[in-house]
Amino acid sequence: MQSIKKIKNLKGKKVVVRVDFNVPVKDGKVEDNFRIKKGIPTIEYLVKNGAKVIILMHLGKDGSSDITPVIKEFFRLSKLSKDKVEFYKNVRSFKGEEENSKELSKGFAKLGDIYVNDAFSVSHRAHASVVGIAKILPSYAGFQLEEEVKNLSMVFDKPKHPFLFILGGAKFSTKMPLIKKYLKLADSVFVGGALANDFLKANGCEVGMSLTDTEGYGIDKLLKNKKLLLPIDVLVQKKDGTKEIKNSHQVLKDETIIDIGPQSVEYLNGLVKSSKLILWNGPLGKYEDGGDLATKIILKEMTKARGITIIGGGDTVALISDMKIENKFTFVSTGGGATLDFLSSGTLPGIKVLK
Numbered sequence: 027m028q029s030i031k032k033i034k035n036l037k038g039k040k041v042v043v044r045v046d047f048n049v050p051v052k053d054g055k056v057e058d059n060f061r062i063k064k065g066i067p068t069i070e071y072l073v074k075n076g077a078k079v080i081i082l083m084h085l086g087k088d089g090s091s092d093i094t095p096v097i098k099e100f101f102r103l104s105k106l107s108k109d110k111v112e113f114y115k116n117v118r119s120f121k122g123e124e125e126n127s128k129e130l131s132k133g134f135a136k137l138g139d140i141y142v143n144d145a146f147s148v149s150h151r152a153h154a155s156v157v158g159i160a161k162i163l164p165s166y167a168g169f170q171l172e173e174e175v176k177n178l179s180m181v182f183d184k185p186k187h188p189f190l191f192i193l194g195g196a197k198f199s200t201k202m203p204l205i206k207k208y209l210k211l212a213d214s215v216f217v218g219g220a221l222a223n224d225f226l227k228a229n230g231c232e233v234g235m236s237l238t239d240t241e242g243y244g245i246d247k248l249l250k251n252k253k254l255l256l257p258i259d260v261l262v263q264k265k266d267g268t269k270e271i272k273n274s275h276q277v278l279k280d281e282t283i284i285d286i287g288p289q290s291v292e293y294l295n296g297l298v299k300s301s302k303l304i305l306w307n308g309p310l311g312k313y314e315d316g317g318d319l320a321t322k323i324i325l326k327e328m329t330k331a332r333g334i335t336i337i338g339g340g341d342t343v344a345l346i347s348d349m350k351i352e353n354k355f356t357f358v359s360t361g362g363g364a365t366l367d368f369l370s371s372g373t374l375p376g377i378k379v380l381k
């Protein structure tokens with residue numbers, strides 16, 4: 027990947043920048059501006075060096091979302107002049123964006139002289155504004171994309187040891203390749219969240235009404251791996267709404283696991299203290315139902331850790347923003363699905379095309 031610092035003369039050039047400002051918007055207001063903040067340095071650099079920037083972004087899945095609240099938030103945060111930065115339409119409103127159509131890619135390319143990808147978190151999509159356009163214009167990587175690649179690569183490129191990987195959330199099928207890969211690369215892989223329910227179930231534990239994935243995905247084999255760590259205790263919610271801490275093998279049929287328990291937290295905190303590298307993806311509990319305590323305690327512990335701390339994006343980042351601790355880790359990824367894909371394959375379609 028070529029850095030934007032390698033662009034010789036930016037004066038008078040029109041630079042098309044693909045950003046990922048796909049942020050939550052409610053009642054016309056941006057709820058979390060983390061991604062917008064992370065996109066500003068690249069745009070500022072280009073403008074300061076004499077370029078005019080044309081921004082390509084998507085908001086929502088189908089292109090119907092109005093990007094005006096994002097534009098307002100961007101100018102509020104960046105203080106850049108509207109003459110220097112122009113927002114194009116929501117790219118997903120164009121037919122051909124998701125199909126990576128040649129026609130649309132050419133249309134996007136006509137908007138400028140140079141293309142910059144600063145949208146790591148959408149680089150797992152071979153879309154026209156991510157891959158197609160990069161094949162037509164001279165293409166470069168923005169600062170955020172470079173940062174993501176540099177920092178996330180630390181976990182698979184000669185990682186420091188002891189290396190602890192904490193994995194939570196749901197969607198077992200998408201996370202299985204990660205578990206397999208990091209059982210080889212890391213020294214311990216702690217599995218929490220809904221993912222742990224599948225392991226506990228395969229281990230013969232009752233998980234009651236807790237969320238599980240029905241397919242097996244070869245879990246049995248992984249259970250034998252000594253590096254795999256599961257919650258020792260859990261917080262369950264009973265039918266009447268009350269909560270109780272239990273050993274993982276004592277859950278009843280009408281109970282739902284909503285978090286890991288205090289013994290598991292203590293154990294993990296010990297590992298956090300002694301590790302030289304910690305990678306985390308996904309919450310350890312059902313935080314929307316009050317199962318956010320363990321995740322918050324361990325995140326706090328991680329902010330004090332001496333080792334390298336990397337937050338691999340997704341829902342964990344929203345919690346970190348709420349807790350206002352986003353600057354207390356070595357790196358917090360802006361990606362969700364893209365981070366998972368990058369961690370498991372080491373590259374992404376939108377990155378490969380820049381080489």
Ligand code: 3PG
Binds near residue numbers: 046086361362363
């Ligand atoms: C994200 O929010 O993870 C990225 O913007 C990608 O969005 P998508 O899943 O709609 O492609």
